[in-house]
Amino acid sequence: MDVPVLKTENLGINFGGLQALKGVDFELREGEVKALIGPNGAGKTTFFNVICGNLKPSAGKVYFKGEDITGWAPFKICRLGLSRTFQKTSLFPELSVFENLRLAAQTGYGKRNVFFRHAHSDEKVIDIVERLIESVGLQDKARHPVANLSHGDQRLLEILVGLSTNPELLLLDEPTAGLSVKETKEMTERIKELARTSIRNVIIVEHDMEVVTELATRICVLYYGEILCEGTVDEIKSHPKVQEVYLGRSV
Numbered sequence: 001m002d003v004p005v006l007k008t009e010n011l012g013i014n015f016g017g018l019q020a021l022k023g024v025d026f027e028l029r030e031g032e033v034k035a036l037i038g039p040n041g042a043g044k045t046t047f048f049n050v051i052c053g054n055l056k057p058s059a060g061k062v063y064f065k066g067e068d069i070t071g072w073a074p075f076k077i078c079r080l081g082l083s084r085t086f087q088k089t090s091l092f093p094e095l096s097v098f099e100n101l102r103l104a105a106q107t108g109y110g111k112r113n114v115f116f117r118h119a120h121s122d123e124k125v126i127d128i129v130e131r132l133i134e135s136v137g138l139q140d141k142a143r144h145p146v147a148n149l150s151h152g153d154q155r156l157l158e159i160l161v162g163l164s165t166n167p168e169l170l171l172l173d174e175p176t177a178g179l180s181v182k183e184t185k186e187m188t189e190r191i192k193e194l195a196r197t198s199i200r201n202v203i204i205v206e207h208d209m210e211v212v213t214e215l216a217t218r219i220c221v222l223y224y225g226e227i228l229c230e231g232t233v234d235e236i237k238s239h240p241k242v243q244e245v246y247l248g249r250s251v
């Protein structure tokens, strides 16, 4: 049988007395775009932080492409092909679009002593960055400081940063947060296109069920740090437990 792209076993983490994740068994198979949903504080971002090495779990294991990566440093996990975006935009606002991407690509491709080399000499990195910028039509803004971009373009750039290391798995944490209805539609189309052309394995944390329905093949529901249920979009929408949790909210 194929090895899952990502697998967690009995994953747990405590913050003092709070069990933010409890016995989470999760699996993503090759070619899947899976949505992770759940109310505020359910543990979605914490789950990403533990997978990517930003937080160490109190219990359990994380396997990426069959390799046990539990407790690895984030840069090592990134170099193995696992990339993420952040719920709150985490770009360098005073640097340009190009510079933000160049830094990310250099880190991901494992160049040592980047601070002592002439950055512009690295043609491979420049080529990757230029192709990424072109792929979303941001050429006109490539030399602009990120602080001058619209919120929508900043969220898009955040995804490009995630893609700059050519990952095999991309974790997206609320990519449409704070976007207008129009920007959300555009972002959804972009992600759909990316999932079709450049990154087949995606986990997306998202509150907007229209976006989830449009993008995901399966949904996993997290509730108070535990997986409540998992299934196809239709199965989850009609699941009694989900309706209970989201009482008063349309799922």
Ligand SMILES: Nc1ncnc2c1ncn2[C@@H]1O[C@H](COP(=O)(O)OP(=O)(O)OP(=O)(O)O)[C@@H](O)[C@H]1O
Residues within 6 Å of the ligand: 015, 018, 020, 038, 039, 040, 041, 042, 043, 044, 045, 046, 047, 087
């Ligand atoms: N570093 C931390 N220290 C202490 N508690 C934390 C920390 N990070 C998260 N928590 C707590 O863990 C729980 C899960 O938080 P998390 O941010 O993972 O939720 P979430 O599902 O991403 O929520 P949202 O939808 O609001 O982004 C919350 O109760 C939160 O307050």
Ligand SMILES: [Mg+2]
Residues within 6 Å of the ligand: 044, 045, 046, 087
């Ligand atoms: Mg979150």
